[in-house]
Amino acid sequence: MRRIAILFCGFAVMLAGCQAKKPEASETPNTGNTSGVPAAETRKYVIGMSQCNRGEPWRVQMDTDIADAAKAHPELTVLFKDAQNKAEMQQSHVREFVQQKVDLIIISPKEARPLTRPVAEAMDAGIPVIVLDRKVEGDKYTCFIGADNVKIGREAGKYLVELLGGKGDIVELKGLMTSTPGQERHNGFMEGIAGSQIKVVFDADCQWLEPNAQREMKSALSRFPKIDAVYGHNDPSAHGAYLAARQEGKGREKTIKFIGIDALPHEGVRYVKDGVLTATFQYPTGGKEAIETALKILKGEKVDKAITLGTRIFTADTVEAGGKEL
Ligand code: FRU
Numbered sequence: 001m002r003r004i005a006i007l008f009c010g011f012a013v014m015l016a017g018c019q020a021k022k023p024e025a026s027e028t029p030n031t032g033n034t035s036g037v038p039a040a041e042t043r044k045y046v047i048g049m050s051q052c053n054r055g056e057p058w059r060v061q062m063d064t065d066i067a068d069a070a071k072a073h074p075e076l077t078v079l080f081k082d083a084q085n086k087a088e089m090q091q092s093h094v095r096e097f098v099q100q101k102v103d104l105i106i107i108s109p110k111e112a113r114p115l116t117r118p119v120a121e122a123m124d125a126g127i128p129v130i131v132l133d134r135k136v137e138g139d140k141y142t143c144f145i146g147a148d149n150v151k152i153g154r155e156a157g158k159y160l161v162e163l164l165g166g167k168g169d170i171v172e173l174k175g176l177m178t179s180t181p182g183q184e185r186h187n188g189f190m191e192g193i194a195g196s197q198i199k200v201v202f203d204a205d206c207q208w209l210e211p212n213a214q215r216e217m218k219s220a221l222s223r224f225p226k227i228d229a230v231y232g233h234n235d236p237s238a239h240g241a242y243l244a245a246r247q248e249g250k251g252r253e254k255t256i257k258f259i260g261i262d263a264l265p266h267e268g269v270r271y272v273k274d275g276v277l278t279a280t281f282q283y284p285t286g287g288k289e290a291i292e293t294a295l296k297i298l299k300g301e302k303v304d305k306a307i308t309l310g311t312r313i314f315t316a317d318t319v320e321a322g323g324k325e326l
Contacts, residue, residue: 045104045298047078047291048097052110052134053085056208056236058262058285062108062133065287073295087114094118098125104298106290108132111178116140128297132286135180139305143293145286147309149184152261152281155313155326156185157192159279160229163257167197168228171220173241175233176207181283185233185261201227206237213240221248227256235260235268235280242276263314263323272319282312282323 047070054060063080070076079102083090087110095118097105105122109115112135120140122129128142135144160170172189175182182205201224204216213232220227221244232238238260245253257278262268268280286309296303312323 042075044075044077045294046100046102047076047294048093048100048102048105049078049080050083050090050093050097050105050107050109051080052083052087052090052108054082055085057264057267058234058283059108061264062285062287065285066106066291069288069291073291076291076295083110085110087111090115091118094122098122098127101125102127104128104130104294106130106132106294107136109134109136109179111176112137112180113178130290130293130297132290133181133283142297143303143305143307145289145293145307145309146181147283147286147311149181149283150188150191151326152283152311153185153188153190154192155188155311156231156259156261156279156281157189157194157198159192159313160231160257160259161193161196161198163278164198164228169199169201169224169226170229170231171217171224171227171241172200172203173206173213173216173230173232173237174203175205175237177205179208182208182233189231206233206240208234208236210236210240213237214244215240217241217244218248221245221252227252229257229259229278232258232260234283235262235264235271235277238268238277238280239271242271263312269314269319269323272314272316275316279313279315281326282314284309284311 049066051059051063070078081093083093090110105127116136119129119136123140131141131144133146174186202220206212206216230238230241232241238258242253242258245256259279260268260277261281261283263280263282271277272280289307293303311326313326314323318324
């Protein structure tokens with residue numbers, strides 16, 4: 001009965017984001033099998049998942065991937081918290097998980113700097129931390145899981161060089177530049193276009209948000225009569241740019257090439273199928289890998305400090321076949 005109550009509460013938290021207390025320590029032993037303590041297979045574990053926001057489809061997908069992977073392991077309860085894109089709220093969430101004495105924390109931090117200390121505090125309290133997708137500063141965490149954003153940026157740059165025949169004027173709509181994927185997707189891109197005659201004539205920090213990208217693109221369109229392509233750091237940005245071009249009413253959405261990153265099936269991949277984006281690069285959420293890695297850590301196995309996920313490119317030619325590995 002008690003077990004059902006715990007599971008139910010965990011599920012309710014997944015759905016409603018309410019704040020569940022960790023079950024009593026006696027119900028979730030995480031030390032050796034001394035008398036009265038269940039064997040390893042029957043132990044229960046509570047994982048705190050700190051998501052920086054659930055306002056973007058990609059993050060909803062990450063939480064779903066985590067919840068789905070955890071479902072196969074009845075010994076796991078995952079408590080989800082949504083920081084609503086506020087770094088201070090996310091700091092509090094990590095500290096709450098530490099106070100609750102969860103067994104492990106997974107965090108996808110909004111920004112590197114403000115989340116570095118709370119993660120270090122969790123580690124000091126003996127709670128392992130998996131950092132997912134966006135990084136923190138330094139190396140005080142258990143494991144980082146994510147795709148290689150420098151590589152994705154570089155591939156995007158190389159792709160545009162080829163697409164535009166080595167020269168052209170482009171707009172770069174950046175992600176939040178205090179988050180590591182924004183910095184790395186920019187740096188990689190600059191490497192990818194190095195030596196070509198591609199010029200970034202306009203760039204803006206759109207903080208990963210489609211409405212910001214749409215607004216910035218509107219001003220880029222009014223300032224630059226010739227734009228050959230848009231590099232959006234994510235698919236919502238590339239899509240926002242496309243909408244701005246269409247709204248301008250001069251048909252420029254047909255001449256400008258739009259490329260983005262994420263490749264969710266119902267977002268970027270759909271846009272490629274519809275001819276809105278020329279290409280999108282997959283950015284896997286890592287949710288499944290986070291649960292697999294959490295289980296290893298909880299069972300005392302050693303894990304790599306960094307787990308790098310792959311990427312794929314989706315274009316009109318490859319989209320039906322599920323993209324092409326890079
Ligand atoms: C969602 C998102 C994705 C992007 C990732 C980078 O919040 O903006 O679109 O790929 O975060 O961390």
